[in-house]
Amino acid sequence: MAKLHRSEGDINLSPLREKWQKENLDDATLSLLEEDSRYFLKQSLSTPCLNGMKTCEGLYIEDLQGRRYMDFHGNNVHQVGFANPEVIEAVKNQLDELAFCTRRYTNRVAVDLAKKLVQIAPDGFDKVLLCPGGTGAIGMALKLARVATGRHKTISMWDSFHGASLDAISIGGEAIFRQDMGPMMPGTEHAPPPDEYRCIFGCADRGGCDMTCARYIEYMLEKEGDIAAVIAEPIRSTPYIPKPEYWQIIRKACDKHGTLLIFDEVPHCLGRTGKMFTFENFNVEPDMVVIGKGLGGGIFPLAALIVRKGLDLAATRALGHYTHEKSPVGCAAALATINYIEKNKLAEHAQNVGNYALSQLKKMQERHHLIGDVRGLGLFLGIELVKDRVTKIRATNEAEAVMYAALSRGLSFKITMGNILTLTPPLIITQEEMDQALSILEESISEIEIRR
Amino acid sequence: MNFQNSINLSRFESEQGDVNTTRNRQKYWERNLSETAGSICARDNKYFLHQNLSTPVMNVLSKAHGIYIEDIDGNKYMDMHGNGVHNAGFNNPEIIQAIKDQLDTQMTFCPRRYTNSTAVDLAQKLAEVTPGDLCKSLFCPGGSEAIEMAITLAKQVTGHFKTISFWDSFHGAGFAAASVGGEELFKGGMGPMMPGAMHVEFPNYYRNPWGFSNQEEVDKEYLRQIKTILEREPGVAAIIGEPISATPVVPSKNYWEGVKDLCERYGALVIFDEIIEGFGRTGKMFASEHFITPDVLVLGKSMGGGLLPFAGIVTKQRYDNLKHRSIGHYTHEKNALCSTAALAEMEYIQKNNLVENAAMVGAHAMSRLNKLKEKHPLIGNIAGVGLHLGIDLVKDPKTKERAVEEADSIMYKAMERGLAFKTIEGNIITLRPALTITMDEMDQVVDILDDTIGEVENGKFY
Numbered sequence: 013m014a015k016l017h018r019s020e021g022d023i024n025l026s027p028l029r030e031k032w033q034k035e036n037l038d039d040a041t042l043s044l045l046e047e048d049s050r051y052f053l054k055q056s057l058s059t060p061c062l063n064g065m066k067t068c069e070g071l072y073i074e075d076l077q078g079r080r081y082m083d084f085h086g087n088n089v090h091q092v093g094f095a096n097p098e099v100i101e102a103v104k105n106q107l108d109e110l111a112f113c114t115r116r117y118t119n120r121v122a123v124d125l126a127k128k129l130v131q132i133a134p135d136g137f138d139k140v141l142l143c144p145g146g147t148g149a150i151g152m153a154l155k156l157a158r159v160a161t162g163r164h165k166t167i168s169m170w171d172s173f174h175g176a177s178l179d180a181i182s183i184g185g186e187a188i189f190r191q192d193m194g195p196m197m198p199g200t201e202h203a204p205p206p207d208e209y210r211c212i213f214g215c216a217d218r219g220g221c222d223m224t225c226a227r228y229i230e231y232m233l234e235k236e237g238d239i240a241a242v243i244a245e246p247i248r249s250t251p252y253i254p255k256p257e258y259w260q261i262i263r264k265a266c267d268k269h270g271t272l273l274i275f276d277e278v279p280h281c282l283g284r285t286g287k288m289f290t291f292e293n294f295n296v297e298p299d300m301v302v303i304g305k306g307l308g309g310g311i312f313p314l315a316a317l318i319v320r321k322g323l324d325l326a327a328t329r330a331l332g333h334y335t336h337e338k339s340p341v342g343c344a345a346a347l348a349t350i351n352y353i354e355k356n357k358l359a360e361h362a363q364n365v366g367n368y369a370l371s372q373l374k375k376m377q378e379r380h381h382l383i384g385d386v387r388g389l390g391l392f393l394g395i396e397l398v399k400d401r402v403t404k405i406r407a408t409n410e411a412e413a414v415m416y417a418a419l420s421r422g423l424s425f426k427i428t429m430g431n432i433l434t435l436t437p438p439l440i441i442t443q444e445e446m447d448q449a450l451s452i453l454e455e456s457i458s459e460i461e462i463r464r
Numbered sequence: 465m466n467f468q469n470s471i472n473l474s475r476f477e478s479e480q481g482d483v484n485t486t487r488n489r490q491k492y493w494e495r496n497l498s499e500t501a502g503s504i505c506a507r508d509n510k511y512f513l514h515q516n517l518s519t520p521v522m523n524v525l526s527k528a529h530g531i532y533i534e535d536i537d538g539n540k541y542m543d544m545h546g547n548g549v550h551n552a553g554f555n556n557p558e559i560i561q562a563i564k565d566q567l568d569t570q571m572t573f574c575p576r577r578y579t580n581s582t583a584v585d586l587a588q589k590l591a592e593v594t595p596g597d598l599c600k601s602l603f604c605p606g607g608s609e610a611i612e613m614a615i616t617l618a619k620q621v622t623g624h625f626k627t628i629s630f631w632d633s634f635h636g637a638g639f640a641a642a643s644v645g646g647e648e649l650f651k652g653g654m655g656p657m658m659p660g661a662m663h664v665e666f667p668n669y670y671r672n673p674w675g676f677s678n679q680e681e682v683d684k685e686y687l688r689q690i691k692t693i694l695e696r697e698p699g700v701a702a703i704i705g706e707p708i709s710a711t712p713v714v715p716s717k718n719y720w721e722g723v724k725d726l727c728e729r730y731g732a733l734v735i736f737d738e739i740i741e742g743f744g745r746t747g748k749m750f751a752s753e754h755f756i757t758p759d760v761l762v763l764g765k766s767m768g769g770g771l772l773p774f775a776g777i778v779t780k781q782r783y784d785n786l787k788h789r790s791i792g793h794y795t796h797e798k799n800a801l802c803s804t805a806a807l808a809e810m811e812y813i814q815k816n817n818l819v820e821n822a823a824m825v826g827a828h829a830m831s832r833l834n835k836l837k838e839k840h841p842l843i844g845n846i847a848g849v850g851l852h853l854g855i856d857l858v859k860d861p862k863t864k865e866r867a868v869e870e871a872d873s874i875m876y877k878a879m880e881r882g883l884a885f886k887t888i889e890g891n892i893i894t895l896r897p898a899l900t901i902t903m904d905e906m907d908q909v910v911d912i913l914d915d916t917i918g919e920v921e922n923g924k925f926y
């Protein structure tokens with residue numbers, strides 16, 4: 013069988029998973045999982061599934077056997093918590109009014125949402141286009157960049173994920189999606205992502221990041237001369253947090269070469285990083301930003317492309333010809349979500365709880381040699397497990413073992429790159445709940461360290 | 465910043481639908497937009513990116529129910545288009561109730577690592593109702609993404625990367641979907657698209673380049689074109705098409721059997737896009753049933769119950785061998801709320817015999833339209849099956865020159881009389897009402913068409 017890739021998440025074909033399932037799942041759940049495998053196509057990141065869920069509510073998911081897990085992953089749709097009552101109320105009310113709007117027409121809720129998005133975005137962003145999925149919205153951005161610049165090439169990052177469609181996997185940088193697929197979209201070039209901990213340009217040996225990775229993108233822009241757009245997540249899901257200078261250098265280089273800067277904020281928009289938009293942490297502004305996931309309140313599939321003034325250039329085209337372009341129900345869910353985030357100051361809250369958690373994680377790092385690095389911004393946190401702090405060899409098996417140990421204690425999170433535990437709880441999490449999660453995490457890490 | 469706008473404006477504008485830049489559209493706005501509607505439209509223009517087929521929009525909707533949409537001033541229109549989501553009718557109360565109940569169970573989303581019983585129920589249901597040995601599903605929010613999953617699956621299982629699809633078809637707005645689509649609107653000015661996407665003509669017995677009138681002769685020529693490509697361009701992963709074109713031309717069973725044979729011979733898969741045609745539209749649960757079972761069936765639109773985005777593919781057991789890949793890595797893969805909508809939609813269709821209704825009302829409409837054709841020289845051809853009907857308007861029955869202005873005028877006139885439909889390729893009126901439509905309502909539709917076509921024939925344009 014082909015090589016298994018661990019770049020995107022914890023994969024489902026591992027002996028540890030089998031063991032966990034054997035120890036924890038009853039017959040009813042096992043039979044649901046069996047049916048799931050019988051009727052769904054197998055996929056390395058979904059079917060065969062880990063477990064069956066009965067409800068998702070607030071911070072928690074609950075399995076069929078009534079076990080509750082704090083969900084520190086949630087596919088990043090749960091800024092306002094799962095099944096948020098205010099979002100549900102808004103959805104129900106809208107269902108009683110207008111449930112769908114054909115594309116030839118508009119409706120009040122859709123217009124209200126567009127206006128709201130323009131208002132929460134920094135000055136200068138003035139137009140919106142909606143569609144159901146983040147992947148589709150990325151495609152709309154790429155197409156608009158082509159129309160606006162008359163060019164087609166892009167620069168994006170290795171290891172990045174932007175969705176599962178051909179254009180998205182072409183700009184994405186993960187073999188699990190790209191292998192055996194024949195030719196990718198033409199002109200999609202890649203650069204190494206910023207990662208001070210494992211810098212491919214070896215900056216650690218020179219006493220820390222000296223922006224070689226940013227200059228390399230500047231170099232690519234100059235050599236090609238006709239790049240339409242640089243497209244990237246302002247923070248990757250690893251989550252390595254670049255210095256503001258990184259994006260500032262790239263922004264300047266883009267301006268110099270007539271290249272647009274597109275930020276993919278699908279997983280961390282709307283408050284997760286302590287700001288409504290992640291880029292606000294870096295003092296730079298892109299030309300376009302794509303948001304999604306939690307935008308639909310964690311219920312309704314919805315994503316948006318928000319662009320700067322001057323980019324409304326495709327009036328005679330159909331970049332975003334998606335059936336659910338102006339879904340009144342989706343827009344009602346999004347408005348309720350944004351209102352909830354604003355009313356409860358969730359961005360600020362995310363910053364506070366996130367800062368607290370990061371400082372606790374730093375202390376935890378001192379106590380556990382397995383932890384090579386901790387980092388994050390707001391409630392977007394990551395713990396890198398290593399076999400050895402000097403060689404930084406990825407502690408892949410250990411990470412997976414920690415994951416299952418935590419799961420057994422009621423904490424669910426995702427692993428990326430094989431050895432990085434990523435923590436992205438809903439923004440409604442309290443400090444006490446965070447403490448609870450952190451102690452589960454620490455117990456689980458201890459357990460694995462001892463077992464070694 | 466230096467924007468060079470490279471769009472070439474001289475092109476075939478109305479291939480996909482009535483565009484929003486015409487003179488009649490302007491007139492319609494002047495005559496019909498109330499102050500309230502105008503002010504919402506103005507805000508829509510202000511905040512949304514402008515798009516040929518949406519913003520600037522025609523009007524503002526405030527309600528939709530059954531076969532009707534209703535604008536903000538309370539005018540009702542029988543909607544013969546509905547973007548294809550309304551098989552069970554707009555705002556279907558039973559589907560809405562099912563969704564509300566599901567919202568109350570708090571199973572409204574499911575992280576992808578887990579499953580939930582609603583999503584599994586839906587996959588099982590699809591294995592049961594879809595034709596032949598189709599039995600394995602994968603879901604995503606939109607039809608465009610589902611098309612991509614189908615293409616990706618074909619590339620992975622065949623080891624090939626090229627595709628053959630049809631001119632004038634639409635399969636979605638994403639890059640790969642637009643690449644296999646055959647419309648300029650989604651590709652022109654765009655630069656390079658998906659490598660290896662080749663196109664042929666969809667069978668057309670009314671308008672074919674050879675002037676043949678014998679169906680077998682026509683089929684033979686179209687199949688010969690496909691065979692030529694398969695021979696000269698080895699490495700085709702799939703042939704992708706709607707079983708019936710959007711216009712709608714209904715190919716012969718012989719044609720699709722021929723395509724399937726060729727695919728088997730050259731190692732390509734057959735992918736059917738039933739995003740519009742599935743779930744009863746053509747008088748069968750799936751349009752494939754008129755022809756052949758494809759290797760991959762793509763579903764969407766009405767699958768979301770007419771209100772949630774949901775789509776997916778259903779394929780055969782033997783293609784379930786990509787467990788090391790992630791071809792459908794979409795956030796809402798197993799969204800329990802969307803699955804509820806799909807289950808409720810199918811239940812409603814089956815309980816109310818909407819498939820049979822589509823066949824019956826469709827046959828009735830067809831016979832009435834054929835009578836209209838005898839009366840109106842403007843009508844060149846009537847095509848379709850079930851509630852998937854098309855009226856090809858021509859300036860002259862011999863030359864078959866497309867009556868584009870006439871079609872546009874009829875559309876706006878009908879609009880003002882409470883009938884909404886879409887034109888395709890400029891001159892073809894398409895009728896795709898909710899499958900809940902009654903005989904009487906269908907008669908009203910045909911009457912309005914009769915009147916408006918007659919007026920335009922007599923020189924009374926919009």
Ligand SMILES: Cc1ncc(COP(=O)(O)O)c(C=O)c1O
Nearest residue numbers: 145146147174175278279794795
């Ligand atoms: C950074 C990023 N971009 C795009 C996407 C695609 O979004 P969707 O699954 O809604 O298509 C994701 C989803 O995981 C993502 O994390």
Ligand SMILES: Cc1ncc(COP(=O)(O)O)c(C=O)c1O
Nearest residue numbers: 334335606607608634635636739
């Ligand atoms: C035949 C066909 N395929 C695919 C699509 C794309 O579906 P979606 O808009 O859900 O992406 C459409 C939508 O109009 C369609 O009509």
